[in-house]
Amino acid sequence: MSDDRREELRRILQQSGLSGRVLVGSAAPAPEVLPRSSSRLVPTLDERLGIGRIPSRGQLIELVGDASSGRTALAYRMAAGTVAGGALAAWVDLPNALDPRFLRRTGIDLRSLLWVHPPGLQAALKAADLLARTGFATVVLDLDGAAPGALAKLGATPWTRLLRSARENRASVVLLASERCVGSAAGLALYTERRQARFEAGLFEGFDACASVLRDRARAGTADRHALHVLHRRE
């Protein structure tokens, strides 16, 4: 099959929603199908995060950054992408900070996102582990409300256990925190920082941010930055 025909077939599959499930190629090891062209050396942020019907790879993803830097918006997008693809997504919400009104604007069906509000850090980790083992494709673990130093005291054991559960079940566990704590167990670590807020005509319209890849085990040596345009979409 020529490259042109392959590209054409990929385009058709993408339009019909099968791009994540049908691999285009020869009998040789199948290449990973990405929603956009993967011919570029630097993958897009969606490709890195697995947004857009790419099968989960079974890894821990760290989204760290200061407040108002866009990490929660990225997690929204990941959860919404998983649900749109027909897989299960869950949100373990330690700080009880998930706002359904804003989450709904991503287009997600809220009934298909399992929300869990654990009473403490250990319960949050247990809940995430249980969800990953059950078959949830994306588990967002929001630990932003954890007590200062509590995450550092955990050590590597809980993350190793969580990584094992994620790998065995091909789940993506997305950790939301203000600073890195997973260490080498993370398959992907992104640091988000806000650049500029958008106030237009007396309205707050969102902000521009930047996501820096701190670690990507699958694509070593491709540390780069991605621009984020986080926009306020009103209902």
Next chain:
Amino acid sequence: MLRAEPELRGRPLAIVSAHTEARSVILAGYLRGHALSEAQALCPDLRVRRLSLEAVRSAQEALFDVAQSVTPRVEHATPNSVQLDLEGTEATFPTTGGLLLALETRLCSVGLELARSGIGPSRTIAWLAARHGNGGHVVPTRRVRHFLDPLPIALLDPPLEILERLTRWGVGTLGELRRLSGAALGTRLGTAAVELARRAEGRDLIPFRPAPPAVRFEESVDSEHAIDNLETLGFVLRTALDRLTSRLRLRGLAVRELWLELTLENGEPSARSIGLGGATVETTSLLALIRLSLERDPPAAAVERIRVVAVPGTPEVAQLDFFLPPLPAPAELTTTIARLEALCGPGHVGALACSDGYRLEATSLERFSARSPRAAHAKPELPRLTLALRALRPPRGVRVSSQNGVPVRIELERGSVHVVVRRAGPWRLCGEWWERTRFARDYFDVELASGGLYRLYQDLESHTWFLDGIYD
């Protein structure tokens, strides 16, 4: 009793009305009819248990459940026996051996034993087939006479005076009774004898009346001693839940609603509902939820009697989709949600939804649905990157310096003042003015010089400021 304490099986056991009194008569079990003191003298290893009507009732219900797992047409015959209409069950149980084996296995799973059984073309014949000898007889239609004729009349439990009269006449078997004229019997011995003669032919006197299916399942445990700690209570509850879920599994059902009813040492009842995420038969999850409830709100006194009541529901099933990723089995998902509820508490697991109200912070919890109906269309619509709000629940009160009602400086923490560099607003939100909970607020979106984009509002009644959320 053996259902609750299976370790007593094979040991000398006496059931008494009140084991504290030495004069109590043994009602069932070892040395039945003897005084307790006498029995204890004869057998020092004798285990004594008090008669529990609750346990007897639970055993009767379990027996009925096992019967209903074979056929829906089941009638209570005596307190410890049931009659099954096996018409139409040939497809499931082609042989009687297979049927009896299934019954034995299922009875064993709920802690009961098959004492006697009999199969026949009528209920009377089946009853006689169970009572004759060691039971277990299967009487086909063509061999009814051959089976009935040699049986003694006493097997039909006739009135004593009729039995004596018939014995004096030299009539001792059902065959001999059948050969007597019904009219002559009626003239001499009355209608009771006529009915006896009909039963001797294997006929049923009253029609079959199947009992309706149970709308709730109960298991009870009467503790010998009052239980005053949760560990022991959990142990007792586990056995009760095991029996309950075994009964439900037999019927292809799951626990949809669960209640725990306790009778305390001081005689007061204590009942509580255990919230479940969905229908489940996982004992571990149910026990964890009950434990959580008991830990949160322990009983006021030691517990003497435990009753677990379950409203049955149909276990969820799902059809796999050819074009969508596979999901976990509904039962597995329900169990996970139940475990999460046990871990996090009720009301902390589900699908978060926007409340139908005027307050921006109002949310509600709905039932989680594994697959969105929209996903079935499989339209590849990439989700948008939209602004997120990290809500502060409850809203945090802050000190704000304002000019003309517009915030210019915010004190997020004591001594930590942040200058507002840009802002949007206000937009006013008011509602519930017809209630005491009425509110009126002016909302602002602000950017602080130190970084951070916040949503805050001023309560127009108290003129206090609250931080509502952080944009992220």
